[in-house]
Amino acid sequence: xxxxxxxxxxxVTQMGQEVILRCVPISNHLYFYWYRQILGQKVExxxxxxxxEISEKSEIFDDQFSVERPDGSxxxxxxxxxxxxDSAMYxxxxxxxxxxxxxxxxxxxxxRLTVL
Amino acid sequence: xxxxxxxxGPVTLSEEAFLTINCTYTATGYPSLFWYVQYxxxxxxxxxxxxxxxxxxxxxxxxxxxxxxxxxxxxEKGSVQVSDSAVYFCALxxxxxxxxxxxxxxxxxxxxxxx
Numbered sequence: 001x002x003x004x005x006x007x008x009x010x011x012v013t014q015m016g017q018e019v020i021l022r023c024v025p026i027s028n029h030l031y032f033y034w035y036r037q038i039l040g041q042k043v044e045x046x047x048x049x050x051x052x053e054i055s056e057k058s059e060i061f062d063d064q065f066s067v068e069r070p071d072g073s074x075x076x077x078x079x080x081x082x083x084x085x086d087s088a089m090y091x092x093x094x095x096x097x098x099x100x101x102x103x104x105x106x107x108x109x110x111x112r113l114t115v116l
Numbered sequence: 117x118x119x120x121x122x123x124x125g126p127v128t129l130s131e132e133a134f135l136t137i138n139c140t141y142t143a144t145g146y147p148s149l150f151w152y153v154q155y156x157x158x159x160x161x162x163x164x165x166x167x168x169x170x171x172x173x174x175x176x177x178x179x180x181x182x183x184x185x186x187x188x189x190x191x192e193k194g195s196v197q198v199s200d201s202a203v204y205f206c207a208l209x210x211x212x213x214x215x216x217x218x219x220x221x222x223x224x225x226x227x228x229x230x231x
Contacts, residue, residue, distance in 0.1 A: 031217070033218065033219075035219070041223070042205075042221050042222065042223045042224060043160070043205060043207075043219075043221040043224075044221075045218040045219060045220070048217075048218055056218055058218075091159060091160060093219075095217065097217075101165070103148045103165075103167065103209055103217055104150075104162060104165060105162075105209070105217075105219060106162065107152075107159050107160040107161070107162075108159055109158060109159035110159045110160075
């Protein structure tokens with residue numbers, strides 16, 4: 001069964017450093033998402049991406065964040081200058097709006113980002 | 117804006133007990149409703165969903181019915197097992213066809229099932 005994959009599973013970085021989190025969505029899906037979950041808190045929407053542009057973003061997704069689909073398979077989240085409060089689990093998800101379940105998002109296993 | 121409210125956890129049950137996790141929502145229009153499950157150390161897995169009023173989603177013995185009149189989507193299971201121990205998230209999405217349809221999650225309810 002197709003699945004969303006994410007790398008790395010755990011990323012440790014120093015405050016102020018740039019990080020890139022990588023995701024490979026399900027191949028025929030058209031919408032891509034990033035969410036984050038700070039330890040012990042709810043899952044929060046960051047951004048959605050469609051047709052090579054951002055379709056919606058939350059207040060959390062400020063100028064320090066960017067997303068890119070550099071090729072036909074990868075979807076990345078970049079944090080330019082990490083802060084301590086960026087420490088969280090970051091989930092990628094994808095959705096096929098033309099499929100049998102057009103409103104269902106499928107999640108990857110997550111990348112745990114630790115900022116020291 | 118859209119929001120989801122879940123009952124506080126943790127919920128601790130004995131094996132074979134009946135489970136209910138309450139979920140209510142506030143939304144514009146007619147959202148789709150979901151339950152996701154997060155097992156220890158893992159990501160989010162879709163458990164079940166319902167897309168319109170009176171729909172019942174079911175999977176692995178879990179059920180939830182989309183109740184528009186009470187804006188609720190409570191999760192139930194008749195007989196829980198130790199392997200059901202996890203965090204359960206209620207979520208909604210709403211948007212125009214072809215729109216972003218971001219998910220709005222509740223805070224999650226931790227379920228612990230003991231022998």
